[in-house]
Amino acid sequence: MSKNLLRQAQFLLSAHRLDQSPADSGVEVAFVGRSNAGKSSVINTLTGRRNLARTSKTPGRTQQINYFSLDERRRLVDLPGYGFARVPPSMKTHWFKTINAYFERRRSLAGLVLIMDVRRDPGEEDLQILEWCRAVDLPVLILLNKADKLSYGAARQRLLAVQAGLAGDGRSLQLFSAKTRAGLDEAAGIVLDWLAVENGEA
Secondary structure: OOOHHHHOOEEEEEEOOHHHOOOOOOEEEEEEEEOOOOHHHHHHHHHOOOOOOOOOOOOOOOOOEEEEEOOOOEEEEEOOOEOOOOOOHHHHHHHHHHHHHHHHHOOOEEEEEEEEEOOOOOOHHHHHHHHHHHHOOOOEEEEEEOHHHOOHHHHHHHHHHHHHHOOOOOOEEEEOOOOOOOOHHHHHHHHHHHHOOEOOEO
């Protein structure tokens, strides 16, 4: 499947609750991560659309599920961030209930891109996300973003350290930089492979 599909991304709608989502048909790939991991920048880099997903110096701007259409049957999904966002505890609780419900009920979900800051170890929320995905047998790509903040050697060491910490998890894991576009081709290839499969049929 051509990368041009990702470049066709257009904002579709925002949903505060799961029942406000588009019809659960076709296929979609979701993105999730801590509020300061650079999730919106990763989405913009993968789609080649600088302002598709909102970016901000204030973490936690994504407080709803944002859907982006690629064509009539395929979508990208920006899930609410978690972690350092300065929001009330009730909002954080709502975020996790929404994300959990999304993973459990959304049949069109083909894969998840979990974005982490390469300089930080996986947090409790990250591990919970992985556990949810394991429970529903959902493929996951872990992007260690902001690799440009470290030297090549240090970034590789962090990759190996996270890999060792998740030993036996069976998830795809790679370095990425939204700033330099390092790792873009590999990540886009996996996302496109997921988008090419609809309801278990190629």
